[in-house]
Amino acid sequence: MVRITPKHVLLIKCVIHLVALSYLIVHYYWAFTDNLGADPVKAIIHFTGMGSINLLLITLCVSPVAKKYRQANLMKTRRLLGLYTAFYALCHISNYLFFDLQFDWGNLLQDIIKRPYITVGFLSFVILVALSITSPSAIQRAMKRTWQKLHNYVYLSLVLGITHYLWSLKTLTTEPLIYLLMSCFLLYLRKDKITLFKRRVT
Ligand code: HEM
Numbered sequence: 001m002v003r004i005t006p007k008h009v010l011l012i013k014c015v016i017h018l019v020a021l022s023y024l025i026v027h028y029y030w031a032f033t034d035n036l037g038a039d040p041v042k043a044i045i046h047f048t049g050m051g052s053i054n055l056l057l058i059t060l061c062v063s064p065v066a067k068k069y070r071q072a073n074l075m076k077t078r079r080l081l082g083l084y085t086a087f088y089a090l091c092h093i094s095n096y097l098f099f100d101l102q103f104d105w106g107n108l109l110q111d112i113i114k115r116p117y118i119t120v121g122f123l124s125f126v127i128l129v130a131l132s133i134t135s136p137s138a139i140q141r142a143m144k145r146t147w148q149k150l151h152n153y154v155y156l157s158l159v160l161g162i163t164h165y166l167w168s169l170k171t172l173t174t175e176p177l178i179y180l181l182m183s184c185f186l187l188y189l190r191k192d193k194i195t196l197f198k199r200r201v202t
Contacts, residue, residue: 001069003071003073004071004073004074005073006073006076008073009073009074009076009077012074012077013077013080016077016080016081016084017080020051020055020084020087020088023051024048024051024088024091027044027047027048028044031043031044041095041099041100044095044099045092045095045096045099045100048088048089048091048092048095049089049092049165049168051088051091051092052085052086052088052089052092052161053161053162053165053179055081055084055085055088056085056128056154056157056158056161057158057179057182057183057186058081059078059081059082059085059154060154060158060186061186062074062075062077062078062081063075063078064186064189079135082128082131082132082135082154083132083135085128086125086128086129086131086132089124089125089128090125093121093125096108116167117163117164117167117168118164120160120163120164120167121160121161121164121168123160124157124158124160124161124164127153127154127156127157127160128157130150130153131150131151131153131154131157134147134150134151149197149200152193152194152197155187155190155194155197158183158186158187159183159187162179162180162183165179166180
């Protein structure tokens with residue numbers, strides 16, 4: 001089997017940048033040139049929300065795949081994927097704030113407080129932001145063991161993100177069920193870690 005070297009990691013990172021940024025740019029271009037269907041606001045909120053969930057799931061796939069195929073270098077791609085997860089979530093919320101709520105911060109605050117599915121999405125976002133801010137290696141070294149404890153909250157962010165997604169839907173179709181199953185599977189792979197984490201938190 002091919003060993004993933006630091007050179008491959010660099011190549012994978014370039015591909016991640018290329019795919020994540022070009023998807024975003026193309027969709028915004030379509031939105032502003034009226035090529036995103038009858039409801040471009042809904043479409044761009046949908047695209048960035050799904051993008052964030054997809055990236056979160058991909059990020060959480062890295063470590064089981066790296067362990068199974070003994071590709072330690074692959075772990076070095078997790079940080080970039082995690083940062084793009086948070087960035088897509090930021091775009092998703094900004095789309096909602098700018099295009100749907102017309103910059104009305106008060107309305108956003110009301111939604112976060114009064115609409116449970118938004119509250120849950122907001123909590124998922126807060127965790128993603130905290131993980132992104134503390135992601136640089138220097139902060140990781142400074143935080144020592146607390147860093148790992150904090151970064152275990154990524155599982156809670158996934159639970160909250162998926163709950164927000166399912167809650168936002170009017171009907172449950174096959175696609176969200178596949179997302180739910182994938183999330184359950186990825187969490188199941190970490191069952192020991194999560195049990196330990198739950199014991200420490202409660
Ligand atoms: C304050 C935080 C958030 C707000 C205000 C927000 C707002 C929204 C809104 C308005 C919708 C559309 C619901 C509809 O079509 O009726 C939505 C859907 C969605 N959101 Fe969020 N969201 C937030 C956080 C997040 C986060 C952190 C994620 C990902 C981890 C996420 C992923 C999704 C997904 C996947 C959908 C479903 C897309 C669709 O089927 O159209 N959201 N969100």
